[in-house]
Amino acid sequence: MKIAVINGSVQPKNYTGYTLKIIKDELKKNSNIEVIEINLKEFNLPFPGEAIDNDDSPKLQSLLKSCDAFILGTPEYNGTFTAKLKLMIETSGYPSPMKGKPIGLIGVASGVLGAVKSLEHLRSVTAHIGAFTLPRVVSIAEIEKKFDDEGNCIDGEV
Ligand SMILES: Cc1cc2nc3c(=O)[nH]c(=O)nc-3n(C[C@H](O)[C@H](O)[C@H](O)COP(=O)(O)O)c2cc1C
Secondary structure, three states: OOEEEEEEOOOOOOHHHHHHHHHHHHHHOOOOEEEEEHHHHHHOOOOOOOOOOOOOOHHHHHHHOOOOOEEEEOOEEEEEHHHOOOOOOHHHHOOOOOOEEEEEEEEEOOOOOOOHHHHHHHHHHHHHOOOOOOOOOOEEHHHHHEOOOOOEEEOOOO
């Protein structure tokens, strides 16, 4: 089982990455699971039909094809998931290499309502491309209160 943990934030230090690290560390405890990390900031992606230099979409497509399941992490930006994550979905091919495979979703947000809207939108898109989106998505509100500056979780409830 090969699982890709995909970070939809491209901020230099990002809370989505801090959160996904906890998930990665848990998954790595199972020796039957190979975990790979996909940081979208490392991929130069075009809009559909756009010609760009150093187009990384073929590399991304083959990585996604090689995986059996996915965890998608996104911050909430303007009430939805990130444009970079949408661009990944758009440039990863149609039909999607994620079609027919399980996807878990996790979202983080500054606000008290958490990433509910981003996760609703993302769930709709991942269902549309034919992935099996896990029903229990995870939304974390007031994310800046959950980690220190080094990315250590300081939430006493964890
Ligand atoms: C462009 C932009 C839009 C944002 N929109 C929202 C929002 O709609 N709701 C919210 O709760 N937080 C919003 N935030 C705050 C982010 O959710 C918060 O900064 C989060 O830590 C970003 O995650 P990241 O560090 O993984 O990039 C926004 C931040 C940015 C940069």
